[in-house]
Amino acid sequence: MQVLDPDPRPLDHLTLRGEATAPALTTREGPLDYAALERAVGVLAASLQARGLAPGSRVASWLPKTRMTALLPLACARAGFIHVPINPVLKRAQVAHILADSGASLLITGAARIATLEPGDCPADCAPLNEEEGAALLAEADALGPSAADPDDLAALLYTSGSTGRPKGVMLSHANLWLGAVSVAHYLGLAPQDRVLGVLPLSFDYGQNQLLSTWAAGAEVIPLDYLSARDVIRAVERHDVTTLAGVPPLWVQLIEAVWPPAAALSLRRLTNSGGRLPASVIRRMREVFPAAEIFPMYGLTEAFRSTFLDPALVDTHPDSIGTAIPFAEIIVARPDGTETAPGEAGELVHAGPLVAKGYWNDPARTAERFKPAPPSSRYDGIAVWSGDTVRRDEQGLLYFVSREDAMIKTSGNRVSPTEVEEAAVASGFVAEAVALGVADDRLGEAIALVVRPNGEKREAELRHYLKHELPNFMQPGPIVWRAELPKNPNGKLDREKLRQELMA
Structure with a gap:
């Protein structure tokens, strides 16, 4: 592991942290060592500069996890631009808002996604660049060397998911991203021999940090687009992955899946953000991944990461x-x-x-x-x-x-939805749960509990358990059983969508 370094550098200098011949990045296009990573970042930066964009221009990417997608955070920083990663699962209206709000001068995306855009979705001076044409930029001959950017300069705009309103663009500097990468690499104890599987969206603050903290440690990152838990398991097995990050809904899927013993034992480090893990989930993670340390974490995009346990x-x-x-x-x-x-x-x-x-x-x-x-x-x-x-x-x-805005106020009491949710999951009858306050003439708000069953629906047993574990004022009124609970673009349970469905 690299020594903890409190002095920020320009973000693109992360390519210089690893040994030249050590593996740095593996995508569907194949592997890159650190020397090739540095060369590719320089070539892409030079190609972007050659398009005539003004310094500080916003370059948006709406892409799956390709080699170019992984390089863009560093290449934009080296070229003097501000990267705006857009989650590939977002739809036209959300993308149009981000492009207009950021004032993007360039959008790199696939032809199919370009076809979904309507006139006016891109700012007047924003030229969409087809993903295939963009990939050709990596074949150019010229390359920019490491930048001399001020660490306080802006390097990225990360847009929040917008579940409670229109997405907001959080402004992140080179120093913010550099120190976040060094911090995480340090407290996780990442080392050059580690292989990190990047399953979180690269538009998500911790998804992007999986790239940056891996490179800060001189290790290898394998970005992965996945459809099911089985895809993740196959990738862990194929790449002998040591480090995996997730959000609670993903961990629930992974502990419910069947793991080959060798794949489960290869994992040495599991990290969680985006919500607290119930004790029952942690116990199951211990059983499935006996060689792994578990790092629960708390953060917010406005400061990236605040705490870890x-x-x-x-x-x-x-x-x-x-x-x-x-x-x-x-x-x-x-x-x-x-x-x-x-x-x-x-x-x-x-x-x-x-x-x-x-x-x-x-x-x-x-x-x-x-x-x-x-x-x-x-x-x-x-x-x-x-x-x-x-x-x-x-x-x-x-x-x-x-x-504060999530507290349920019922019968004069303030109830944390987390307490109700964790009790429901701890019962063993529920795999996932979301507690919401719904208007009630008598109580002010009643507690509605939306759950995904762990096997058969067993409402009587669940209510009996909750009555034993929670006080009367925390008991749910309606319990809504769903085969699946909706997720937002970052893989977290989508509380706002559930709230809207309940109110409809």
Whole structure:
């Protein structure tokens, strides 16, 4: 593993972190070692510059996980452009919003996707570039050398999924992305011999970080588009993968699948973000992947990653989100900015160099979330006030309570949906669960529980278990059984879609 480096560099210098002949990237087009990775980034950067785009132009990509898709974050940074990765599962209207909002000057995508766009979807000066033509850019002869960009310059706009409104473009600098990569590589203990399977979308902050943190460690990354758990298992088996990241719905699929023993044993490191893992899921992960350490993590796109839980504490503190990652300062604050006492709930505030630069073209929403750090912070300047409620125990471990806007207010009580969901999954009768507040004349809000059964539907047994485990005011009213629960573009359970369906 590379030594923890607190000084950011231009993002494209990550190609220089590995040994020249060591494997760096494997995609459907084949493998690249670090020398070939550096050459390919330079060629793509030179080809993009040759298109005559102005410095700071936004270059959007709406692509599956190809070699070029993996190279674009570094190539755009080297060329002096701002990369705007778009999740390939998004549809025309969402893509049109991102292109217009970012003011993209170039869109690289496939011919089939270009055909779905309507007149006016691209800004007037945005020229779509067919994916096949784009791939030809990698065959050019000229190459740019490593850039001398200011680490504070913008390198990327990552658009949030937009489940609660139109997607917002989070502005990330070279320093944000560089230090995030170094931080994750350090606390995961990634080493040059590791092979990281990248199953998360590259438009997702942690999906992109899987590329960058792997290269920060001099290791190999294998980006994968998958349709089922079986696709992931085959890739782990084929590439002898050591490291795998996921979100809770994916882990549920993977622990329900049948794994060849050798593939399961090759995994040494499992990381989770995008929601807390229920204790029952962690226990099953231990059974399926006995050689792997489990790293639960908490983060938000506006600061990338805030905390992780030491694998040694997962069994004794399974509900904790851990402590601050390297380069992050985490404060639990009261509304007046003073720090809470141990056990007292407050807002999670993230300060330090991982904090993004705000929302692109949105000063009003930027001012709501990016505010001066609390007086106790050791950092001057702006912090991210997350809107998430957490508490810190006497040992310094953090525990997620809820998002303020997600709390269910029923019979005068404030209920965290997470508690109800985890109890449902812990019953053994439910594989996945989402708890939502629905309008109720008597209670203010009633608790609706949407679940995917673990086998046969057993509502009477589930209700009996919940009555034993939860107080009366936390008992669900309607329980809706679904064969599948909808996911958002980043693979997380889509609460907003379920809410809309319940209200229809």
